[in-house]
Amino acid sequence: MGVLDLFRRSSIPAPPPARRLFDEEFQQKLEMLALVSRRVFAGRLRAERRSKKKGSGVEFADHRDYVPGDDIRSVDWNVYQRFQRLLVRLYEEEEDLSIYLLVDASLSMGFPDQEKLDQARRLCAALAYVSLSNLDRVTVLSLSDEGLLRMPTTRGKGRIFKVFEFLESVTASGRTDLGEALKSFVAQHKRRGLAILISDLYDPKGFEAGINVLRFNRFEPCILHIVDRRDARPELRGDLLVYDCETGEEREVTVDEGLLRRLEQAVTHYRQAAERFCTSKQVPYFAVDVQAPFQEVVLDLFRRGGFLR
């Protein structure tokens, strides 16, 4: 790194003064979200989650044809009497759901003014609160190439303050390497579950690697793509030397209206590529605008998502 690079670094906007992200008002909003989420999932709001496993639970789930080897006690004799057909009764097997909230904490999330990271932390807190309210097992992690920071798995609404405390400590640093970070995540967490990745997906090695790591290790990934419109339409003009805030990669460029238009298109294409990839892999994908109020974002996720069943 040369002397000029030092000057260059100084041109990165300093992070805004520290402020309490999860204040009283925020907590009131979370409470409201929890109430609203109950209405959204009315009738299914007991303190348990139903797994996809069909087995020895008490709640009837479905029928299937009898195959040799099935427990004969599970044959629905009433159906056989009526339809002369051997069907086996299937029950929902109840179990605790593990929810992993993965927050990308690379430098690009803190660019230009921490808004992306703040939105990610707010979303993470909201999801954690709703999950803890439903007695799920919640684990929060921050990802960057500098290491995987982890808040121990917890459950129960009362533990939300631990989550706040952890998220407050998360700062933007280091480069994005989703593949490596998520590899170490799956290595450390044997219990499979829902893995919600909150990131801007700005990974020089490609965001696909990271998502695939989750998929291939039988996690249920869900992508919350943090999008900042200023990335597509920066307030830049003239002859500039642009450099990557994470890698320091430089490009000489003359910014004019045409270039800004093309940049906007490129950013849109990038987002669409991420969405296409997720859709093709049946991974839930949500683009989240940093300027959008997080309550609306969370409610929208609940309505459209389905990952919180």
Add this chain to the structure above:
Amino acid sequence: MTLSGLSWSALFGVFGAVAAATALLYVLKLRRRAVPVPFAPIWKNVLRARESSRFWSQLKRWLSLLLQLLLLSALVLSLGDPRLGGALGEGKNIVLLMDASASMKATDEKPNRLGRAREEARRLVRGLGPSDRAVVVQMGMLPTARGTLTGEQSELLASIDKVRARDTGADLGRALRFASDSLHGLSRGQIVLLTDGALKVPERPETDGLSVSQVIVGKGKDNLSITQFSARRYPLDKSRVEVMIEVTNTNDHPADIELSLLGDGTLIDVTRLHLGPEERLPRFYPDVAGASRRLEARIASSGDRPDQLPADDRAYALMPERRRARVLVVTPGNTYLEAALLLDEYLDVSTVAPKKYPPAGAFDVTIFDGVAPVVHEKAGACLYLNPPAEGAPVKRKRRLSLFGFDTWERRHPVVRFATALGDVQVAEGYSLVPEKGDTVVGASAQGPILVAGKRQGHRFVALGFDPRQSDFVLRPAWPLFVLSTIDFFAEEEAGYVSSYRTGESWRIPAPDSLESAELLTPSGQRLTVPIQGGRAAYFGEEAGFYRLSAGAVEPFVEEFAANLSDLEESRIAPQPDLTIAGKPVPEARAGAPEIRKKLWIVLLMAAVALSVVEWLTFHRRITV
């Protein structure tokens, strides 16, 4: 194309140096501002698409340089002050004679005729060729150059603004003489008159063969004026004032006028008058009370027609200050004389017997009644009644009896008001022997009997008989004679004028001992005027009240008034058919505006336009 500024070689040198520096700056790589972005690979993709247009980008940068060089060449060429072929030929030399007479204050043009003349003069100046030169001359009674002969437009325009209309006429003959003198020896001389044409054209104008053209301004002719205004105190009652005003309707239609008379700033009298076409109406105010010093007359049109010249709507007069004259009477006793002196309350009369002469104190006038002692230095002027044979300033010649005034100087201040002087019968007296320089004011058939003169610094009047030996003392002429003589000595009443006329040289009485005095004009200007022979000389061009003052130890203050009083100036109808030496004066024509002839202006405008184009293309990212 010819250069009147820097030479071609100098221009090429300047252009080469600056162009090289400009090109160098363009060749040097721009130091770019470093800006962080969140994800450089996206920019990389964008820039990859841009690589294809790199040639066009480079070309645009060269276009930008070309624009800069064009701008530079326009600027450098303007330094050479290029002129179109032939434009640098021999230029004209022009005298702009701008009429500054009172009629140019007429408001039939906006703001007035002089304002209009200024506009025309500016138009002419802007039309001057690059080699032409001009001088602006204010044409009043005296021509005054308002600048130098120059080709600089800014100087000429400033000179035009300096021209001021005066309360005088304009002397065209003198102005033409001045113009021809100014253009003497210069090629292609021209005289341009900017006037309303209301001028007195000399019979033999001295134009020295120069071409004269004119620009006539003005379109109205409605005017009412005060053409005479005079006032005086009554000799026997100086608290009363007699005023004469003459109002003239210069129009060819009747006019209604409101005439106001103000004394010391207070309205004394308002009169409505009706004047026929071209009528001059004198009006007397025989007994004006309420004014002790300043008198002012104003007129205003009370009819439908406007009065377009305000300069002659006011007239001013100033009464002499009523000084108390110190009079010493050296007499053994003379009732008639004492009675005559009682008539003027402004006399401080002291009486002394001949044996007690001289008493202490200084006097303005000493009356010697039948005696002629040695005159004391503080005696002032002297009136001798029946002087003895010895000691008087005039000698007695021979004894006369039964005589009277057969001839007298009717205009002499001493006897100007003395009526029926020829009826005076004198029993006995003496004829007098005037010396050289003396004035015989009155004489009988046998010789002079009333003589005025000056001896050893003392003015005197000598009457060759005892008034009591005649019926002179029984007549009204007697007190008038005595008091007029005192006025003659003390106040020089005969020489006093209530107002001066503008456009003339004034000789204002002032103490002999002073060399100069400060003159405060009606417009508030303070001027130093020289004093010679007891008179301050000044050429007055402004109507109103003046104040002449000097001396710190023994302050001298003299106030006086001045009026336009020029019927010719009051006739404001413009005269477009001006003829000089029998030839009609043609109309002056302005040349094309100089901007078309001076290329440097065009070049500068081009440079500005190029600069604007460069600015726009740069900020629109067309040439970057």
